Amino acid sequence: MARIVVVGSINMDLVTQAPRFPRPGETILGERFLTVPGGKGANQAVAASRLGAEVALVGATGADAFGQQLRQGLAAEGIDLTHTVQLDGCASGTASITVAGGENQIIVIPAANARVTPTQVEQAQAMVARADAVLVQMEIPLETVEATLRLGQRLGVAVILNPAPAQRLPAEWVKLARYVTPNQHELAILLGADPAEDFHALMQRAPCPVVLTRGGEGAWYREQGEPLHQHGFKVDVVDSTGAGDTFNAALAVFLHEGLPQAVRKACAAAALSVTKLGAQGGMPTLREVEALLARQAR
Numbered sequence: 001m002a003r004i005v006v007v008g009s010i011n012m013d014l015v016t017q018a019p020r021f022p023r024p025g026e027t028i029l030g031e032r033f034l035t036v037p038g039g040k041g042a043n044q045a046v047a048a049s050r051l052g053a054e055v056a057l058v059g060a061t062g063a064d065a066f067g068q069q070l071r072q073g074l075a076a077e078g079i080d081l082t083h084t085v086q087l088d089g090c091a092s093g094t095a096s097i098t099v100a101g102g103e104n105q106i107i108v109i110p111a112a113n114a115r116v117t118p119t120q121v122e123q124a125q126a127m128v129a130r131a132d133a134v135l136v137q138m139e140i141p142l143e144t145v146e147a148t149l150r151l152g153q154r155l156g157v158a159v160i161l162n163p164a165p166a167q168r169l170p171a172e173w174v175k176l177a178r179y180v181t182p183n184q185h186e187l188a189i190l191l192g193a194d195p196a197e198d199f200h201a202l203m204q205r206a207p208c209p210v211v212l213t214r215g216g217e218g219a220w221y222r223e224q225g226e227p228l229h230q231h232g233f234k235v236d237v238v239d240s241t242g243a244g245d246t247f248n249a250a251l252a253v254f255l256h257e258g259l260p261q262a263v264r265k266a267c268a269a270a271a272l273s274v275t276k277l278g279a280q281g282g283m284p285t286l287r288e289v290e291a292l293l294a295r296q297a298r
Contacts, residue, residue: 002053002253005131007121007148008041009113009139010059010074010084011093012066013241013279018100036278037073038095039113040137040164043242047249047283048135049077051269056080056131058124059140060112062092067112073280083124087112093139099277102237108139108165116140118147129155133178133252137162142169149176158255162248163190175207181248183213203227211263213247215240218267221259230263233271233292242279243270250289268292 017032037046045057057079061067063086070092074081091111098105121128121144128134134157136148145161152159158178163169166182166189174180174190187202187210188195203210203222211221218232250266257265269289276282284292 002048002132002256003130004045004048004053004055004249004252005058005124005128005134006041006045006048006055007058007116007134007136007140007144008044009039009093009110009116009137010042010057010061010070011037011039011095011108011113012070013038013095013097015097015099015241015278017277018098020100021098021105034278036281037070038097038242038279039093040139040162040245042070042074043245043279043283044135044137044162044249045074045079046077046280047242047246047269047273048253049079050283050285051250051253051289052286053253056082056124056127058083058116058120060085060087060116062086062090062112063088064092066092066094080127083120083127085120087115090115097241099239099241102240102274104239104241106241110139113140116144118144120144121147121151125151125155128152128157131157133157133255134159135162135248135252136160138165138167142167145169146173149173152176152178160248160252162244163187164244166190168192171207177208179209179211179251180206181211181213181251183215183244187212200227211251211259213244213270219247219263221263223259228260230260230267233268233296235271235275237274239277239282240274242282243273245279246270246273246283265289265293268296
């Protein structure tokens with residue numbers, strides 16, 4: 001069983017389904033509203049747990065109703081919350097998500113996530129030292145992202161940096177990651193480059209190995225030499241929210257099998273995740289991923 005530590009955000013997603021996205025200043029009638037657990041950190045933790053990993057989460061919630069629901073849901077998924085703090089006088093993070101035509105638009109309010117600290121990461125050192133891989137994203141303070149990368153480097157534990165939401169980071173930080181997992185837009189911003197530049201060239205300029213996601217096209221990955229391609233899996237798309245988080249979680253869980261196999265399984269898991277509504281609602285189990293791969297092999 002893989003042991004994964006996730007350092008990241010925990011949100012309540014406020015999801016609206018609509019026939020299309022409204023234009024600026026326009027009001028339209030939606031089709032459905034629901035609240036579902038989310039946040040890139042929590043999403044990746046849940047996805048990794050469903051894929052059979054032993055998972056611990058370093059994060060924060062508010063001491064509010066959303067916070068209680070979020071913690072209960074994570075605990076029910078078997079996730080270790082020893083280093084997930086509950087903050088008095090602070091709201092839990094939220095994300096307002098509109099879903100239309102299989103695509104989504106998202107506005108995130110960090111709230112408690114903005115108070116995930118480097119000290120929390122250091123306090124989780126013993127847990128990180130036992131991990132097979134660490135996942136970190138950028139919905140938490142950048143100083144905490146840096147602390148995670150440096151701790152992984154110091155302990156010799158692979159850290160997978162998912163640079164989303166996209167921001168430019170010092171090359172010195174990026175070098176500390178075992179892998180960085182952007183889409184093309186995120187990679188360009190991370191490197192301070194033109195998003196229109198050929199993604200193969202961007203991957204070769206990155207200061208660490210890159211696994212680049214391209215939605216339904218699959219993923220490209222490079223440790224050295226030319227980038228290699230893993231095709232996507234054809235599915236009926238219902239909601240793409242959480243597909244990237246599922247991909248990252250699967251990559252971490254299966255990394256011990258070697259990068260090509262981990263990327264293949266990550267693409268399969270991400271494909272399954274978009275066939276249901278909600279970030280965590282669509283995240284597949286290990287058995288479901290293995291069944292998809294078996295069907296593809298026939």
